[in-house]
């Protein structure tokens with residue numbers, strides 16, 4: 326019965342394994358055992374450091390598994406995602422992955438549903454750019470609600486904090502700030518912060 330269910334759901338033969346992609350996000354310091362900040366599994370949530378290290382170790386040592394590494398760059402003060410290494414450099418795909426990892430769940434305040442759409446805050450028809458700044462992760466329901474008359478969403482980035490301001494048809498405004506990535510945040514001078522962002526942006530566009 327399990328085989329039949331598997332074949333009906335996946336449209337693949339039950340005796341052939343299906344590839345499953347698992348995105349693990351963790352600080353390099355956690356990976357190398359310097360600290361025990363929890364990691365995070367995309368689509369699931371926080372996972373203790375010891376478990377993420379085991380998952381990485383299993384994936385690397387299992388002959389049948391294919392483990393890949395992608396570097397993510399955090400803002401030194403806010404801890405938010407500012408850039409991500411992308412081997413495939415295809416702009417929309419890389420950008421969708423970036424927004425998915427940065428936002429983690431639907432960005433509408435109090436929603437927290439899984440991300441189904443990667444949307445423009447200011448629509449492309451109104452001159453909104455296809456960029457990380459103007460991009461937002463949203464669930465299906467919120468994405469359609471946002472299209473209704475009277476809704477307006479504006480994004481801005483202040484000192485590494487990506488914030489979306491939602492204005493509802495009644496005129497009420499709500500703020501949504503992207504969550505930080507795993508790992509401790511440190512205090513840096515403004516010059517150090519600016520310099521690290523410049524270095525990351527250089528890599529991102531190279």
Ligand SMILES: [Zn+2]
Pocket residue numbers: 431432433436437438463464465466467468
């Ligand atoms: Zn939502």
